[in-house]
Amino acid sequence: MKNFAYSRAETVEGAVSLFSQHTNSKFLGGGTNLVDLMRENIEQPDALIDVTRLSPAGIGDAGIAELADGGISIAAAVRNSAVANHHLVRERYPLLSQAILFGASGQIRNMATTGGNLMQRTRCYYFYDQAARCNKRMPGAGCDAIGGFNRMHAILGASDRCIATHPSDMCVALAALDAMVHVEGAGGKRSIAINAFHRLPGDTPHLETSLGPDELITAIHLPPLAFAKNSRYRKVRDRASYAFALVSVAAALQVEDGAIRNVRLALGGVAHKPWRAYTAEKTMAGAKAGRETFQRAAEAELSEARGYGYNDFKIELAKRTIVGALSELAEAGGIR
Amino acid sequence: MAELDYAMKDQGALSPPSTTQIALRINGKAHTLRIEPRVSLLDALREYLDLTGAKKGCNQGACGACTVLVDGQRTLSCLAFAVQYEGTEITTIEGLAADGALHPLQAAFVEEDGFQCGYCTPGQICSAVGMIREFQNGLPSAVTNDVSASVMELSQEEIKERMSGNLCRCGAYVGICAAIGKAFESGATL
Numbered sequence: 001m002k003n004f005a006y007s008r009a010e011t012v013e014g015a016v017s018l019f020s021q022h023t024n025s026k027f028l029g030g031g032t033n034l035v036d037l038m039r040e041n042i043e044q045p046d047a048l049i050d051v052t053r054l055s056p057a058g059i060g061d062a063g064i065a066e067l068a069d070g071g072i073s074i075a076a077a078v079r080n081s082a083v084a085n086h087h088l089v090r091e092r093y094p095l096l097s098q099a100i101l102f103g104a105s106g107q108i109r110n111m112a113t114t115g116g117n118l119m120q121r122t123r124c125y126y127f128y129d130q131a132a133r134c135n136k137r138m139p140g141a142g143c144d145a146i147g148g149f150n151r152m153h154a155i156l157g158a159s160d161r162c163i164a165t166h167p168s169d170m171c172v173a174l175a176a177l178d179a180m181v182h183v184e185g186a187g188g189k190r191s192i193a194i195n196a197f198h199r200l201p202g203d204t205p206h207l208e209t210s211l212g213p214d215e216l217i218t219a220i221h222l223p224p225l226a227f228a229k230n231s232r233y234r235k236v237r238d239r240a241s242y243a244f245a246l247v248s249v250a251a252a253l254q255v256e257d258g259a260i261r262n263v264r265l266a267l268g269g270v271a272h273k274p275w276r277a278y279t280a281e282k283t284m285a286g287a288k289a290g291r292e293t294f295q296r297a298a299e300a301e302l303s304e305a306r307g308y309g310y311n312d313f314k315i316e317l318a319k320r321t322i323v324g325a326l327s328e329l330a331e332a333g334g335i336r
Numbered sequence: 337m338a339e340l341d342y343a344m345k346d347q348g349a350l351s352p353p354s355t356t357q358i359a360l361r362i363n364g365k366a367h368t369l370r371i372e373p374r375v376s377l378l379d380a381l382r383e384y385l386d387l388t389g390a391k392k393g394c395n396q397g398a399c400g401a402c403t404v405l406v407d408g409q410r411t412l413s414c415l416a417f418a419v420q421y422e423g424t425e426i427t428t429i430e431g432l433a434a435d436g437a438l439h440p441l442q443a444a445f446v447e448e449d450g451f452q453c454g455y456c457t458p459g460q461i462c463s464a465v466g467m468i469r470e471f472q473n474g475l476p477s478a479v480t481n482d483v484s485a486s487v488m489e490l491s492q493e494e495i496k497e498r499m500s501g502n503l504c505r506c507g508a509y510v511g512i513c514a515a516i517g518k519a520f521e522s523g524a525t526l
Contacts, residue, residue, distance in 0.1 A: 105501020241500035
């Protein structure tokens with residue numbers, strides 16, 4: 001690992017100012033992804049600005065607050081375990097609590113921050129392998145995942161430059177919840193809708209988010225969503241615990257008089273970003289709640305899916321996981 | 337220092353050496369050390385402070401052998417830069433026994449054959465201490481059926497899920513899970 005200059009920020013303004021003092025700075029959260037990437041020499045920052053002290057430590061309630069509109073604000077440095085364990089998250093947004101608990105291990109969830117989770121990079125093996133061609137690591141180099149071992153790779157929204165997937169579970173729940181990402185940089189503060197935060201690869205797979213070069217994530221806001229009480233995160237993976245998703249589904253459902261009144265659906269493990277299933281949601285609006293509707297919605301969402309050989313199975317798997325998760329929610333009390 | 341030089345070369349020291357002085361509290365004792373910012377907490381413990389209980393397995397956060405407790409929370413010391421942990425209270429396996437008496441989880445691992453070669457054991461035990469604290473704080477897990485419920489049971493299924501970040505190449509999992517269950521049920525202060 002290349003050595004670097006370290007500084008610890010005490011305020012957001014201080015962090016942004018420290019960041020601008022080096023040409024190649026990075027903000028450091030829990031380090032669970034960045035330290036590994038630095039050890040592999042994939043990331044080689046000159047300076048790290050530690051932003052973990054900008055929110056209170058521990059798995060207590062600090063850093064998470066109820067907003068006036070009934071939503072919740074989560075400070076960026078709050079650890080993943082603390083978010084999963086917060087009573088308001090567990091009661092109002094169980095899919096978010098579950099999504100976090102289905103990711104990584106207990107140790108990693110204690111370390112990883114909310115903002116850092118959004119900034120995770122893909123675990124595509126070719127991205128990690130310096131001997132392989134990767135447009136994300138070296139723009140213009142080519143992509144060895146296309147035509148290679150691509151079992152973990154994307155089936156939706158990929159390009160001929162990159163078929164990597166976004167690794168986060170938490171972000172899939174945030175995509176379903178329409179979370180807002182609050183950021184601050186030298187140019188001031190703004191907020192970005194979670195579904196506009198991560199990008200599809202297109203011709204520029206090295207550009208992964210819409211965050212400005214000097215912008216720091218300061219908080220995530222969850223808008224109020226009463227029917228998210230009936231929500232679920234379902235994850236399919238190669239082993240029962242501590243593995244990235246082959247396919248995952250975050251869903252919330254409200255059924256009235258047998259018809260779908262409200263539904264939210266997002267997929268993980270299938271694209272370069274958490275995939276909000278708008279097409280499926282439209283298909284289901286007002287329709288009779290049941291397997292037939294869920295199947296039709298899944299078919300519509302995956303109609304443009306494309307496999308790359310080893311990951312062809314994900315198309316059918318995604319459909320079945322959608323139907324399974326929604327059926328479970330319909331049975332669990334979504335119908336009244 | 338031969339080992340240390342080797343460790344630095346292993347990390348590909350290409351940039352000019354730049355060290356910083358940091359203060360760490362480990363097992364109740366204050367330590368001051370001068371290190372490069374890139375030194376992991378694991379390397380700081382093992383190579384600078386002779387606390388070799390925490391082990392380097394994968395060095396990429398996959399195996400859990402390096403698990404220590406930071407302010408009581410289980411943490412992977414291999415994915416941590418030591419410099420980030422100033423002002424925290426770090427507990428390693430060396431700090432668990434009190435007055436020469438084994439910590440209840442250490443004793444349970446001995447009684448239940450919770451290890452064979454022992455390499456992963458310090459990480460397993462530190463992880464189990466942190467895991468039980470998380471459970472007692474009400475943290476649900478991926479196998480908790482209702483995350484909004486406040487009452488949970490620390491079943492074997494829960495133990496397996498919550499301990500999945502610690503690998504054992506000998507496959508002593510049956511003993512490990514039995515030891516954790518036994519220590520928890522004993523009601524001892526963990």
